[in-house]
Amino acid sequence: MDKNERLLEIHHLHKDYGNGPVLNDVSLDVHKGEVLVLIGPSGCGKSTFLRCMNGLESIQSGEILLDGQVISGEKTKWSEVRQKIGMVFQSYELFPHMTVLDNILLGPMKVQKRSRPEAEKEAEKLLERVGLLDKKDVYPRQLSGGQKQRVAIVRALIMKPEIMLFDEVTAALDPEMVREVLDVMLELAKAGSTMVIVTHEMQFARAVADQVVFLDGGDIVEMDEPERFFVCPKTERAQRFLNTFTFEKKEG
Amino acid sequence: MQDLGIRVLFMGNNLARLLGGLWVTIEISLLSVVFSIVLGILLGMVMTLKNPVIRCITKVYLEFIRIMPQLVLLFLVYFGVTKTFGIQLSGQVSAVIVFTLWGTAEMGDLVRGALISIPRHQYESGAALGLESGQIYRYIIIPQTLRRLVPLAINLTTRMIKTTSLIVLIGVVEVLKVAQQIIEANRYTVPDSALWIYGAVFFLYFLACWPISLLASRLEKKWKD
Numbered sequence: 001m002d003k004n005e006r007l008l009e010i011h012h013l014h015k016d017y018g019n020g021p022v023l024n025d026v027s028l029d030v031h032k033g034e035v036l037v038l039i040g041p042s043g044c045g046k047s048t049f050l051r052c053m054n055g056l057e058s059i060q061s062g063e064i065l066l067d068g069q070v071i072s073g074e075k076t077k078w079s080e081v082r083q084k085i086g087m088v089f090q091s092y093e094l095f096p097h098m099t100v101l102d103n104i105l106l107g108p109m110k111v112q113k114r115s116r117p118e119a120e121k122e123a124e125k126l127l128e129r130v131g132l133l134d135k136k137d138v139y140p141r142q143l144s145g146g147q148k149q150r151v152a153i154v155r156a157l158i159m160k161p162e163i164m165l166f167d168e169v170t171a172a173l174d175p176e177m178v179r180e181v182l183d184v185m186l187e188l189a190k191a192g193s194t195m196v197i198v199t200h201e202m203q204f205a206r207a208v209a210d211q212v213v214f215l216d217g218g219d220i221v222e223m224d225e226p227e228r229f230f231v232c233p234k235t236e237r238a239q240r241f242l243n244t245f246t247f248e249k250k251e252g
Numbered sequence: 253m254q255d256l257g258i259r260v261l262f263m264g265n266n267l268a269r270l271l272g273g274l275w276v277t278i279e280i281s282l283l284s285v286v287f288s289i290v291l292g293i294l295l296g297m298v299m300t301l302k303n304p305v306i307r308c309i310t311k312v313y314l315e316f317i318r319i320m321p322q323l324v325l326l327f328l329v330y331f332g333v334t335k336t337f338g339i340q341l342s343g344q345v346s347a348v349i350v351f352t353l354w355g356t357a358e359m360g361d362l363v364r365g366a367l368i369s370i371p372r373h374q375y376e377s378g379a380a381l382g383l384e385s386g387q388i389y390r391y392i393i394i395p396q397t398l399r400r401l402v403p404l405a406i407n408l409t410t411r412m413i414k415t416t417s418l419i420v421l422i423g424v425v426e427v428l429k430v431a432q433q434i435i436e437a438n439r440y441t442v443p444d445s446a447l448w449i450y451g452a453v454f455f456l457y458f459l460a461c462w463p464i465s466l467l468a469s470r471l472e473k474k475w476k477d
Contacts, residue, residue: 054380056376056379056380078379078382079379079382079383079384080382081382082379082380082381082382083381083382085380086380087377087380089373089376089377089380091371091373093371093373093374093376093377094377095374095377095378095391095392095396096396097395097396097399097475106381106383106391107381107382107383110383110387110391111381111382111383111387112382152377155381156380156381159381159382
């Protein structure tokens with residue numbers, strides 16, 4: 001891809017919680033319109049990596065650039081940067097004391113100072129897109145997990161972020177609700193959104209990704225297009241990881 | 253038909269005196285509750301700090317106040333302070349001091365509990381939207397903390413109102429003391445007035461506390477998430 005299209009650049013990122021490195025000299029570029037899927041065994045640092053990208057985790061060394069601007073410095077105005085980097089969490093984290101609509105409007109109205117009627121109109125349009133317009137006045141507790149997660153996606157989308165981060169957004173969902181959330185994400189990907197996704201859903205990763213990034217032990221071990229990665233992974237570690245998802249029929 | 257003790261209640265200005273006593277009770281309770289809420293919120297916020305010295309001090313304070321019966325605290329302040337430091341405290345002032353000390357400890361613990369019960373992710377999802385930390389507190393954390401706190405604080409208020417009945421023992425003339433006085437004054441003419449007068453006191457406490465606890469359960473239901 002063209003170098004000018006790089007949206008998010010991570011150079012030699014090093015992250016340490018104080019008992020050994022979690023991320024060790026990791027570099028990665030995210031291009032405009034690209035969908036990157038981070039996979040790897042539990043504790044490999046993929047969620048931490050994602051959280052470093054919008055400053056929820058501090059980093060010990062390295063550099064993160066958004067649109068060519070360094071955002072990992074001391075003087076970063078994270079509240080400005082985070083408007084451009086939307087994030088959706090595993091446990092939805094809707095605000096329980098607000099209706100669905102108010103959850104969605106908090107960011108646009110308080111951070112971006114947009115007018116309520118304008119923001120409300122867009123919120124309704126987005127809710128319709130994820131099939132939840134009729135739920136706009138209910139409280140999060142009245143929604144199923146999958147519905148909450150779709151609202152959380154809308155809440156991030158309405159900020160018009162340049163890039164969206166998804167942190168294991170289906171991991172807390174019942175299996176039958178996973179699909180409705182993944183469909184929304186697939187649609188976003190098709191519409192050309194730039195996304196970085198951490199997930200355990202391998203089928204989904206294969207369907208949605210432009211690039212699959214395999215992390216293990218705080219390192220990027222392998223990075224490839226999904227068809228190549230899932231069919232014939234180059235590294236032994238990736239092979240072993242993928243094997244944990246397949247079951248062989250027991251010989252009788 | 254036997255002479256009913258209830259007539260004592262309506263003799264002279266007995267009822268007005270009882271109500272006056274109730275007002276003393278409520279006045280002391282309200283003052284203590286207001287002080288406790290203000291100081292308790294501060295204490296609760298301090299208690300969430302990770303500083304080990306602060307943790308230790310607040311913990312000792314909390315345990316000390318909780319283990320000590322309120323009556324002992326009342327005696328300690330009313331008699332002890334007067335004797336030892338030569339400061340003359342009226343019964344009412346001592347009562348407000350003791351109930352504030354107690355209420356602050358209880359309230360502080362409630363505030364601490366409410367604050368730490370807000371998941372870390374609520375702060376993070378606010379931050380991820382680009383909210384500044386002041387905005388995160390204003391729109392996300394404080395409203396949720398209050399919702400958890402208000403019903404608990406109201407229950408604490410009713411507990412404090414009830415416990416003020418102890419201050420009879422340091423000579424404050426509140427509703428219970430007035431009742432005793434009325435019963436004593438009519439001991440020979442209406443020997444069975446005790447049931448009726450104490451019954452009236454029960455009813456007055458009920459009148460004071462019931463609407464408050466009703467409000468608490470109302471809010472609790474409304475804000476359940």
